[in-house]
Amino acid sequence: xxxxxxxxxxxxxxxxxxxxxxxxxxxxxxxxxxxxxxxxxxxxxxxxxxxxxxxxxxxxxxxxxxxxxxxxxxxxxxxxxxxxxxxxxxxxxxxxxxxxxxxxxxxxxxxxxxxxxxxxxxxxxxxxxxxxxxxxxxxxxxxxxxxxxxxxxxxxxxxxxxxxxxxxxxxxxxxxxxxxxxxxxxxxxxxxxxxxxxxxxxxxxxxxxxxxxxxxxxxxxxxxxxxxxxxxxxxxxxxxxxxxxxxxxxxxxxxxxxxxxxxxxxxxxxxxxxxxxxxxxxxxxxxxxxxxxxxxxxxxxxxxxxxxxxxxxxxxxxxxxxxxxxxxxxxxxxxxxxxxxxxxxxxxxxxxxxxxxxxxxxxxxxxxxxxxxxxxxxxxxxxxxxxxxxxxxxxxxxxxxxxxxxxxxxxxxxxxxxxxxxxxxxxxxxxxxxxxxxxxxxxxxxxxx
Numbered sequence: 399x400x401x402x403x404x405x406x407x408x409x410x411x412x413x414x415x416x417x418x419x420x421x422x423x424x425x426x427x428x429x430x431x432x433x434x435x436x437x438x439x440x441x442x443x444x445x446x447x448x449x450x451x452x453x454x455x456x457x458x459x460x461x462x463x464x465x466x467x468x469x470x471x472x473x474x475x476x477x478x479x480x481x482x483x484x485x486x487x488x489x490x491x492x493x494x495x496x497x498x499x500x501x502x503x504x505x506x507x508x509x510x511x512x513x514x515x516x517x518x519x520x521x522x523x524x525x526x527x528x529x530x531x532x533x534x535x536x537x538x539x540x541x542x543x544x545x546x547x548x549x550x551x552x553x554x555x556x557x558x559x560x561x562x563x564x565x566x567x568x569x570x571x572x573x574x575x576x577x578x579x580x581x582x583x584x585x586x587x588x589x590x591x592x593x594x595x596x597x598x599x600x601x602x603x604x605x606x607x608x609x610x611x612x613x614x615x616x617x618x619x620x621x622x623x624x625x626x627x628x629x630x631x632x633x634x635x636x637x638x639x640x641x642x643x644x645x646x647x648x649x650x651x652x653x654x655x656x657x658x659x660x661x662x663x664x665x666x667x668x669x670x671x672x673x674x675x676x677x678x679x680x681x682x683x684x685x686x687x688x689x690x691x692x693x694x695x696x697x698x699x700x701x702x703x704x705x706x707x708x709x710x711x712x713x714x715x716x717x718x719x720x721x722x723x724x725x726x727x728x729x730x731x732x733x734x735x736x737x738x739x740x741x742x743x744x745x746x747x748x749x750x751x752x753x754x755x756x757x758x759x760x761x762x763x764x765x766x767x768x769x770x771x772x773x774x775x776x777x778x779x780x781x782x783x784x785x786x787x788x789x790x791x792x793x794x795x796x797x798x799x800x801x802x803x804x805x806x807x808x809x810x811x812x813x814x815x816x817x818x819x820x821x822x823x824x825x826x827x828x829x830x831x832x833x834x835x836x837x838x839x840x841x842x843x844x845x846x847x
Contacts, residue, residue, distance in 0.1 A: 420446075420453035426727045427456050430736065434716055435459045437739050438623050439797075441616070442693075442710030443469050443644045446728055449703050455644075461613035461711065463625055472601060473613050474641045475709035477694030478687030479671045481604070481640040482570050483650065484593050486670030487659045488577050489523060491592060497580040504572065507579045510547060514556035519576060521559065522569045523669060528561035529568045530554070533634055535781035543575045546634070567637035574636025585636060597653045602642035606635050615691020617713045618797035620772040620785040622742045628691035628713050629783055638689055647707035651696040654683065655705070677725050684721055693717040697725060704728060715800035719823030726824065737800055737821040740789055745772050748792030751813060752805060755835035759818070764832065766794075806831065 423446055434440035441459025445452065461467045492498040498507070500520040504527075505511045507519075517527035533549065550572070574585040581588045586604035594602050616625035642650075653659040654672070661668040668674065668683060675682045680702065686695030694709035706724050710717055716736075726733045752773070755765045763778040766786065773786040775796055786794040786803070793804040799820060806815040816832040 420448075422730065423454040423728055424456060426730070427454060430723065430727060430733065431456070431458050434736055438463075438616075438618065438625055438712060439714045439800075440710065440716045441712040442475075442708060443473070444708045444724065445644050445648060445706070447648060447705045459712065463614070463616065467613070469613070471645055472643060473709075474601060474603075474611065474643050475613070475694050475711065476605075476611075476615075476638070476641050476689050476692045477647070477709060478638045478640075478689045478692070479567075480642070480647070480650070480685055480687040480694055480696075481636065481638050482687075483654070483659070483661060483670035483672060483685055484589050484604075484640060485570050485573050485577070485636050486523060486661055487593055488581075488589055489519070489573055490660065490669070492577065492580050493519075498576065504576065507576050508547065508572075510551075512551045512556055514558075515550070516556075516558060517561075519573075521561070522566075522572055522576075525563050525565050525569060526559070526561050527566065527569050527572075528557055528559060528564070529566040529572070531565055532567050532780065533571075543578060546571050546575060567634050570637035571634035572636070577636075586639070593659065597659060598649050599642065599646040602640060602646045604635075604639045605641050606639060611641070613711050615711050615713065617691060618785060618787075620787055622739070622787070624785075625712065626785065630690065638687070640687075642694070642709075644694075644707050644709050647694060647696050647709065648705060651698050651705045651707060654696075655698045655700060675722075675725075677722075677729065678731070680729075682725060686721055688713070688717060693720075695721060697721060699725070699729075702729070713798060715798060715821075716823050718799075719825060723824045734824055734826075736823060740795065740802070742795075743788045743790060745788045746792070748805075749773060749788045749794055751792065752794060752803070752816065754813075756816060756832040757835050758831070758833045760820075760830060763835070803832070 427444055431440050435458040444456045446454040457469045461469045461473055489498060493500050498519060501518055503516055503518055504522060505515060521527040577588055578585050586606060589604050615628050617628040619626040654661055661670050661672055663669060672683055672685045675684055680699060682697055682699050684695065684697040687693065691713050692711055697706040706728060708720065723733055750768060752766050753768060755763065757763055761777045765776045765778055767774055767776065771785065773794060775784045775786050784796055784798050787797055789795050789802065793802060795802055800822060802819045803816045805813055806817050808814050813834055815834045818830045818832055819827050821827045
């Protein structure tokens, strides 16, 4: 049974600890995230450094909510797309060493690729290769090189470029194969020896397949305070695979800031999924990644000499808004309050009346169905499934993305769609309409004259 008692937020010192912590930063973090942890919408570790001083290190929730196991400095989290910074760093290093030509076609190094694929290494690195975002669900039974290349040759119709920039996890899986060909070794070994060890990230590893972790990842269940195992999905090796500690995320951030891991481009942008943001005129370099059940990221604020690192083990809406909130909290800027949980009600016929398919959602076609645990939402294109929590007046809550779905009816009382109100951390609510996908009308039999 998952623990439901209230708990204190604990502060711990890590091997990177400095003499004193900033009570103001820690107090603001606790005041904001402790209520989210108590509603099971946040669980993880947040660390803040100024220069070489660790000014805040906070733990919220549990590494395992059933056993009550605590987070430790050695707790390692899967951090999804943060892996891309290592992949990009390795590719750029190989380019500087003359092992890879960024302007050469990928087929120069992977000749078994279809001849229609004319993208260059740089095209793939900068998401300009015309590749889809993700592998379809269930397409790859593993992420070994041969399987990826086979799918690329049989599952896609390559179009000649140039292509507009479009984020692609598939592209970074292809970069991992390129690195293996150019470096004549396994990708995880190359990254470990050429990136992780030189940066001092000795508590990190790249995992091609899931391994037992010293923590458990969760997704929101159908009931309040309910946590369940997350769905299974893998963006692909090279795009994902890094398992790391918050301390090692700090080391990664320092390496990027000092250009020991040089991801900067001539125009001031960064490659490898890092983005550039601003807050009140201050520049912030940031990266975030997630896989089902986990997320993590870092932010570098060079003007204030601040670095933020965090990692979580509950897949919740708070993960996607956490960066902007952390930036404001650390800089003592105003932050909109976190959304307040609405009361939950027993599943009733009014909720079951929402069962059906919907179009024009922000997530593509969607379907609501009933399972033994209650109502479930499926995003049909990626095949992702989520629990729905019953609310007042026949509405339901999609807890993972904090979307309140309320029935929309015509004058005759017929359900025509759903009003979707999404409230994310640090943002004003966004309202949209999901149109119900009505089944085609039954053919009318001709009338005999």
